[in-house]
Amino acid sequence: MKTLTSHFKISAIISAILLVLVSADYSRANQNGVGLGVIIGEPTGPTFKFWTGRSTAIDGALAWSFDRNNELHLQMNYLFHEFGAINVNKGRMPFYYGIGGRLKFHDDNRDDEFGVRVPAGLSYLFANSPVELFFEVVPIVNLAPDTELDFNGGIGIRYYLGK
16 A cells, blocks of 8 residues: 555656646746756755746756665755856856755655755856756755654756757
8 A cells, every 4th residue: 555655646746846847937947948967965866957047946856865775755946046156267156055845755664754955055057068067965854754854965967958
């Protein structure tokens, strides 16, 4: 029964993500592109970033924790970028921060977890290339099944389509 419930949860979450992407204002988002890539760290897996404006974006990942029992993470964040915080000679290096959520699915008999993410990081957007490198640290306040503090972090790369 737990497996059926987990599959239903994953289907509901993927449907919600698709609804957000479909209902977003594509005319503004295409100014900066949609990035697809990978994040390596805790957790590790495919990631996306969808620009909603000049300094705001939605990012997320469907990733796995190799720390304990190969757990699946589904995470999504709303991000704000400060492009003037760090000046570089070529490209752009915004500091970013945001708020989001994480669902963590366990393979064993433990209850699945839900938490609030508060990501902070740096990204580097190359001047003449559709590539972004990023590094982030993410405190997470788990709200269910228990309240506790957790941390994630990683490095990653995304390739932007439509740029």
